[in-house]
Amino acid sequence: MALVVQKYGGSSVSDAESIKRVAKRIAEYKRAGNDIVVVVSAMGDTTDELIDLARQITPLPPSREMDILLTAGERISMSLLAMAINNLGVKAKSFTGQQAGVITDAVHGKARIVDVVPSRIRETIEKGSVAIVAGFQGVTLNTNDVTTLGRGGSDTTAVALAAGLGADVCEIYTDVDGIYTADPRLVPSARKVDRITYEEMLEMAASGAKILALRCVEYARRYNVPIHVRSSFSGKEGTLVTNVPAIAAAGPNEGEEAMEDPIISGVAHDRSEAKITVVGVPDVPGTAARIFEVVASAGANIDMIVQNVSVAATGRTDISFTLPEDDGPIATTALNGVRAEIGFDSLQYDDQIGKISLVGAGMKSHPGVSARLFGALRDAGINIEMITTSEIRISVVTRQDSLDDAVRAVHSAFGLDGEGEAVVYGGTGR
């Protein structure tokens, strides 16, 4: 008997039929003797439809009202799911974020969880019921206002509840069978990974892998909540995200051989970044700092940075950095505002870049990894524009239109290709 928190995304509860299917799975799991808390997203396109309704009313809806509007979606899916489970003869009750004790700050639209007080949830499961909780939402402590958690909010709700309840595992149900060595939509030969560490998963998420949001993995790492990413469309074991590396979990005998090699978790890619190049920057101390200070103050998140060697004749250099495409306008506006002060020549904006990242443990101590990566890209005829590395990741910026080829080439070069074809079931929830 285990205490399990399960999270189902919007694609798993897109209509009455799929809600009944999920209910059946939960009822079976409950009958097997487990205590279950279920976190659910809004049904299929509900959120998009509500956003569309708001847009018909006003181009700039107040974020507090937007949050109240959007949380209607989970209210619908959670009550329907509770009904469906009751209909199978298993007791179930649904709870809003507020009722479940998900306390957040007051930043509407992207609130952060500040506390989880799941006393009603605990009481409900102790009485033998399944507790269904609305994902993606919380309530402010002092003003009792409804908030939404933003991107990855439902996953984070699930992990936070699992932490608050001391659950044995947090199962994230999605439309793929687990974490793959690359996006299976792009690389059909991608292999499912059985285990991955929080750190590797963080690097994957930060590098563009969309299966788990960064904040959710951060939360799980902080409270050491094991995450099991699996499909709601199959009964298969998925990928376990813990602080135990795959090599250690495999045991001394099986691991022996592999311990000599770097462990590559996978290849992530990201099309959502843009590159800004500040051309002709005076090469004097403090200029780079000032540039990034200005960009950060504007609220833009900088990812990779490259500074060319200064041209001796002019005493000037170029500084390039990448950032989320969405932050492009505010960053360029902010930089143009300090052009005279900093004294640079011009700005170049490029949103046609792609980023490929190789993630795995022990990379730094294996110089052969980067050599093999660069070799694979060269053999595929792909030009490298920027490079960054961390303890367990190497990221490379290429032209966006060669990104797919780059991912496949690298995936293959590191022997990640599996034998079967990866299974993808549908869209993804939030």
Next chain:
Amino acid sequence: MALVVQKYGGSSVSDAESIKRVAKRIAEYKRAGNDIVVVVSAMGDTTDELIDLARQITPLPPSREMDILLTAGERISMSLLAMAINNLGVKAKSFTGQQAGVITDAVHGKARIVDVVPSRIRETIEKGSVAIVAGFQGVTLNTNDVTTLGRGGSDTTAVALAAGLGADVCEIYTDVDGIYTADPRLVPSARKVDRITYEEMLEMAASGAKILALRCVEYARRYNVPIHVRSSFSGKEGTLVTNVPAIAAAGPNEGEEAMEDPIISGVAHDRSEAKITVVGVPDVPGTAARIFEVVASAGANIDMIVQNVSVAATGRTDISFTLPEDDGPIATTALNGVRAEIGFDSLQYDDQIGKISLVGAGMKSHPGVSARLFGALRDAGINIEMITTSEIRISVVTRQDSLDDAVRAVHSAFGLDGEGEAVVYGGTGR
């Protein structure tokens, strides 16, 4: 400057355009210097769509979950309305029943309001904002569970908030210009009534007039909240429901002549009742009491009762009563269960009846009223099956297919016909 609670039904906020129209009206009213609290129902067919979703899941949804599901509807309409008002440059914030302090008992699906603690609403209007409140919903005090108030719930929310805030008036916006002397859909010459007392309105509501729910008028009478029933489609004055009779409000001069006559408020009709006749009841003391005890225990609401004179030869009599058609099955089942005990011969069930009621002050002291009523029905060739009277009402049961003619004949006989044609704008909200 006044403090006004306004309630808009589902037909007034059926889509983005109508929400914008209502927002404009509220913004103008606010700019004119009033404090406004708005109670809003779910958009158009939202509630029906949610009920349909639940039916796809299970034939018997738990009432607690059904309540959570249905309250999503008001959450959507209230946040959209708040957005629309903000978009016009007037501050507005929306509140759920729980946030607005609407405390109810735990009878899901038809909860009763036990307390209203509108501290956040008061605070909001004191800060110069319009407060939008979800109608039809509340929260239980101890368990913090979401409840719905059932039929007439949004109207009752509005009146309860008006009472709790000490508002000057509670405006109920609907699809007709006010209370009419008869249903304008049936009697195109029906006249709008400028004023009506709570008692008369209660009799009208109890007699089938659907414009205001009985419980809402009861609440208003108890706390002496003036209700102004008016149309959201026009700017016209509607009907004021207070404890002041029309004759008194008109002042001594204008009223002089009329004070001699009974004041007829209008003609109500009801097609939703059925008649049960218990045939061959032993005419001994206590039998009638036992019959109605059984029916009441089954949860059926009895309206009119008629007992025929006993036939001396048999010592038996027939007892007929009317009740809501929906309660028919439970009442007949319950009575059949005690047939041997009571010793009656058979049950007759008739759902083809119609009820017409004449409502007005001072009827009892004017015997001419019933004479004129019965004369009008006779002249129209309409058979009377049952009669009941109260201080301010006479109700008559006829065949359902002659009900329309009956309403028009009586309306005309009491000189209620106006000159113009009544305006009806659309469907009705809840």
